[in-house]
Amino acid sequence: MPFILPGPIRNRMKQKKRELRKKIITSRGRLSAEEIAEKSGLIAEKLYSLSAYENAKAVMFFISFGSEVDTRPMVEETIKRGKLALAPKATPDTRELIPSLIVDWERDLVPGAYNIPEPSPETLRPRDPTIIDLLIVPGVGFDTEGGRLGYGGGYYDRFFERLKPGVPLVALAFEMQILPDIPRDRWDRPVDVIITEKRIIT
Numbered sequence: 001m002p003f004i005l006p007g008p009i010r011n012r013m014k015q016k017k018r019e020l021r022k023k024i025i026t027s028r029g030r031l032s033a034e035e036i037a038e039k040s041g042l043i044a045e046k047l048y049s050l051s052a053y054e055n056a057k058a059v060m061f062f063i064s065f066g067s068e069v070d071t072r073p074m075v076e077e078t079i080k081r082g083k084l085a086l087a088p089k090a091t092p093d094t095r096e097l098i099p100s101l102i103v104d105w106e107r108d109l110v111p112g113a114y115n116i117p118e119p120s121p122e123t124l125r126p127r128d129p130t131i132i133d134l135l136i137v138p139g140v141g142f143d144t145e146g147g148r149l150g151y152g153g154g155y156y157d158r159f160f161e162r163l164k165p166g167v168p169l170v171a172l173a174f175e176m177q178i179l180p181d182i183p184r185d186r187w188d189r190p191v192d193v194i195i196t197e198k199r200i201i202t
Contacts (some may be wrong), residue, residue: 146190
């Protein structure tokens, strides 16, 4: 039987995660558009330097929203380099992600679930998750051991199980999103690399 944390402990962990999310998102929201653009540019250059990115034929990106690291330039650069750039479409009923090929950011993406940009029904080009060579994952906070604090929906936790073995998980985050320790359940999969504007954490 799988190990299950006692109810009170799980509730305390959930509460701690909620508090951390609120604190980090509030702090991140204070960044100006100029700061986000500058820091995102530095993060992008570090991403391009990774051998995992250079060797990847298909890269799936989260589509940035609000004060997140801006992934639009990275998606467009990936398309320019002749790689397949994929973006997720969320299905709230099942809390699953559908990888979709992106050809043109402006034409392909519309506000979707939770108002986050995603492929429109007309431009949805589903691809099998097993073609993905590199997955760029979102998150609210991370620690240097790869611990990831997501947004609480569980979409990516489910999606990780559909990838082929060995696909690197790369997180993009601002330095202020790196914490000493992230509360983690036993089944939480850590990311392999975290890129901030200041460093690459492996």
